[in-house]
Amino acid sequence: MECVICRNGSTSQGEVTVTLERNGSIIAIKAVPAQICNNCGEYYLDVEMTKEVLNRAEQAIQKGVEFEVIKMNKVA
Numbered sequence: 697m698e699c700v701i702c703r704n705g706s707t708s709q710g711e712v713t714v715t716l717e718r719n720g721s722i723i724a725i726k727a728v729p730a731q732i733c734n735n736c737g738e739y740y741l742d743v744e745m746t747k748e749v750l751n752r753a754e755q756a757i758q759k760g761v762e763f764e765v766i767k768m769n770k771v772a
C-alpha cells in the first residue's frame with residue numbers, strides 16, 4: 697500500500713519493535729508483523745495485531761513491571 701505519512705513510499709511486509717509507555721511502564725514488543733514504508737520507515741499494524749499488541753502490553757503493565765521486552769509469537 698501507499699504510505700499515508702510521506703506519500704512518497706510504498707510499504708512492504710516486515711517486522712517491527714513496538715514500544716509503549718504507560719503509567720511509568722515501558723513495554724517493548726519485538727517481531728510484530730507490520731507493513732513498513734520503504735521511504736520514511738513508518739509502520740502500519742492491522743487491526744487484529746494492534747489488539748494483540750495492546751493485550752500483551754496490558755498484561756505486562758498489570759504485573760507492575762517497569763520495563764519488559766516481549767517477543768510476539770505468531771498468531772494463528
Ligand SMILES: [Zn+2]
Nearest residue numbers: 699702733736
Ligand atoms: Zn512513508
